[in-house]
Amino acid sequence: MNQTVMIVDDSLFMRNILRGIVQEKGYVVVAEAASGIEAMKNLHTHKPDLILLDIVLPDSNDLELLESIVAARPQAAVVLCSAIGQEDVIRKALDIGAKAFLQKPFNPEKVIQVLENLGG
Amino acid sequence: MDMSQYRDLFVSEARGHLNAFNELIVRLEGSDGDKATINELFRHAHSLKGMAATMGYDPVAALAHAMEGQLSRVRSEECPFVPALADLLLESADNLGEMISQVESGSETIREAAELVERLASFNPDEVKSEPDAQEPDPVRTSQPQAPAHNFRQSDTFKSIRIRTETLDHLVNITGELITNRYHLVDCVSQYGGNDFDEPIHRLTGLLRELRDEVFKARMLPFAFIAERFPRLVRDLARKQGKEISFHLDGRNIELDRAILEEITEPLVHVLRNAVDHGMEPPDRRVAAGKPLNGDIRLSVTRDKDHVDIVIEDDGCGMDPERIKSKAVEKGIINGEQAAAMTPQEALMLVCAPGLSTAESVSDVSGRGVGMDAVRTAVHSLGGVLTIQSEIGRGSRFIMRLPITVSIINALMVKSGNFEIAFPVNSIRRTLELKPAEIIEEAGQQAVLIDESYVPLRSLARLLGHPPQPASDETLIPVVICESGGSLVAFAADRLRGQQEIFVRPLGPPLSQLRGINGATVTGDGRVVFVVDTAALA
Known part of the structure; x- marks a missing residue:
């Protein structure tokens, strides 16, 4: 069965691009969210297998949202997306339970590579 | 993957970031630089950089990166937010605006702003401060033929505009006339024949429908537009009468035609006022009746296809159909025979009969008589229906079913x-x-x-x-x-x-x-x- 994905990013532009990339590879985008609140709501209704999460959102600070997501749905694989390349943020995120890190700007190959590595 | 399909979205979102950026810089100048605004500025530059890099618009990404870098220094208090920096950031934002216009026009290349990037990277607040005369025009700025800030294109800033309501009314009238005319045209065609007309008339019908929808959309306002003052109204009235009331408002984002909102405001105030004055019992009577001391009044708006229901309900004393009937007979509004034939539902509607009561004389019965005829008239003249439900001792519910648009x-x-x-x-x-x-x-x-x-x-x-x-x-x-x-x-x-x-x-x-x-x-x-x-x- 195809894996289901939720995309969390406050930019519609980014969400559209990510959607285009993952759909082409057969993932099913079941939900999108532009804010932390929306993300949590969709998490409960759509129960995605994979979550692409932008850590810079207007209504959430640092890694709070990641913590809530991991607590609410530990079986989902969270891939953190952001242009912030700071090592300590990545390390913290991985400690909390993020499965991978995707650094912006990304091209389609990079996104798919990260997602496919998750499966392995 | 073909990235060009995302270009329009990029342009509109990038413009949104730039508008916000400009506004925040101006705000920051006035407020002496608070941390939250700096963070927000940083976020806009950062998002824009990420978007541009993804699309491969390197000059945009490079400039946004330089802005982000400078803001990062302000954030960590390495560099104070001086007016010269505000100028430089605004100049950069203008330059980004031009780049985005180039993207929008589909041009293959975007002009780089290496010099600006360099100036941002090497910005030193002390150098600016030590300049002897701040009044002197900035040598760099004067080398530019014209300040780009005053050179914006219309599409850059005017995403939404204010329109006089008369203009909107006029548009509705014209649309209405066009619809009438289409019927006339169809009649003529069916009379004189000609299959050639089918296609253009079909298209005309579709376009008119679209026009009508757009014109009406432009006239819609959220219910919150009139409801903002209701919580305060209920609170003040309750205070004055020594009643404890919680007011709940649901559906504030549901949109209605401006004209309907305008016409329904007073009737709503009226029903709310009645709910507080007469519907809600004083606290001691509530407690004696085994109800919570705190009364509830709820105003909710829900949409159902092409109409909305505005419901005002209270958990007060309710209304007694029998007492309303006898009052109406007493006042000569109905005779005894009519009263006997009335359902409780119809009896409740008697509170809308003109002249049923004044507040003084029936406040012990129900007190709903004052001006309820005006409420019903207003609802009807909008093409709506007013329904009243009530249960003695449990409360009352007034339901106004209104069309979303008039005309x-x-x-x-x-x-x-x-x-x-x-x-x-x-x-x-x-x-x-x-x-x-x-x-x-x-x-x-x-x-x-x-x-x-x-x-x-x-x-x-x-x-x-x-x-x-x-x-x-x-x-x-x-x-x-x-x-x-x-x-x-x-x-x-x-x-x-x-x-x-x-x-x-x-x-x-x-x-x-x-x-x-x-x-x-x-x-x-x-x-x-x-x-x-x-x-x-x-």
């Missing part, structure tokens, strides 16, 4: 004698055809049996003041069944001509005084057809 409505065109009148489809429950034998005569009143209940039958011919056509036993009588104040009423007609979209115009005096008529429309072939107010006819 252009779906109507059933009905013929009676030489008259044609229009019934708003909103107010029709169903239509059917009756055999004369199915009409029940009782005490001079006609009625029909529908779903096992008696529904009064009114002859449109009689209401319109012309002699009813003698019907043979064989002819079927078309009947329109409408809902009015919670009960049904049937209207007998000669012919139902079908449904049509009509443009309703309000009537001026003296026609506006006519009872039972809400407005008029001009048909495609130029006849005037009145739009009935079914509640008033019932």
Whole structure:
């Protein structure tokens, strides 16, 4: 069965691009969210297998949202997306339970590579 | 992957970031630089950089990166936010705006801003400060032929504009006329024939529908627009009377036509006021009745297809239909016989009868009499329906069912004698055809049996003041069944001509005084057809 994905990013532009990339590879985008609140709501209704999460959102600070997501749905694989390349943020995120890190700007190959590595 | 499909979205979102960026810089200058604003500025530059890099617009990404870098230094207090930096950031934002315009116009290359990037990277607040005379024009700025800030293109900043309401009203009128004209055109074509017209008329119909929807959309405002003052109103009234009331407001984002909001504001205030004044018991009486000390008043708006329901409910003392009836008999509004025949639902609607009561005389009964006739009139004149529900000791509920827009409505065109009148489809429950034998005569009143209940039958011919056509036993009588104040009423007609979209115009005096008529429309072939107010006819 195809894996289901939720995309969390406050930019519609980014969400559209990510959607285009993952759909082409057969993932099913079941939900999108532009804010932390929306993300949590969709998490409960759509129960995605994979979550692409932008850590810079207007209504959430640092890694709070990641913590809530991991607590609410530990079986989902969270891939953190952001242009912030700071090592300590990545390390913290991985400690909390993020499965991978995707650094912006990304091209389609990079996104798919990260997602496919998750499966392995 | 073809990235060009995301270009328009990039342009519009990038412009959004730039607008916000400009606004924040100006705010920051005034407020002496608070941390939250700096963070927000940083976030906009950062998002723009990420988007541009993803699209491969390197010059945009490079400039946004330089801005982000400088803001990062401000954030960590390495560098103060001095006016010269504000200038530089605004100049950069303008430059980004130009780059985005180049993207939008589909140009292959984007002009780089290496010099600006360099100036941002090497910005030193102390150098600027140590300049002897700040009044002197900045040498770098004067080397530019013109300040780009005043060179923006229209599309850069004017995403939304203010429009006078008269202009919008005028647009609705023109749209209404166009719709009327289309009917006329269709009539002509069907008369003179010609298949060649089918396609253009089909397209015209689609375009008109689109035009109508867009024009109406432009007139919509969220309910919050009028509801913002209600919580305060309820609170102040409750205070004055020593009552404890929690006010709840649901559905504030539901949109309605501006004209409807305008007309419904006073009636809503009125019903809310009554709910506090008369619906809600004083705290000691609530406690004595075993209810929570704190009363609830809830105003909720919900949308259902092409109408909205505005519901005001309280958990107060409710209204007693029997006492309302006896009050009405006492006042000579109805006689005892009528009172006996009334359902509780109909009795409650008596509070809307003009002259039923004044607040002083019945505040012990229900006190809903004041001005409720004005409330009902307002709801009806908008093509809506008012329903009242109440349970003694438990509370009351006032439901206003309103159309979302006025002016252009779906109507059933009905013929009676030489008259044609229009019934708003909103107010029709169903239509059917009756055999004369199915009409029940009782005490001079006609009625029909529908779903096992008696529904009064009114002859449109009689209401319109012309002699009813003698019907043979064989002819079927078309009947329109409408809902009015919670009960049904049937209207007998000669012919139902079908449904049509009509443009309703309000009537001026003296026609506006006519009872039972809400407005008029001009048909495609130029006849005037009145739009009935079914509640008033019932």
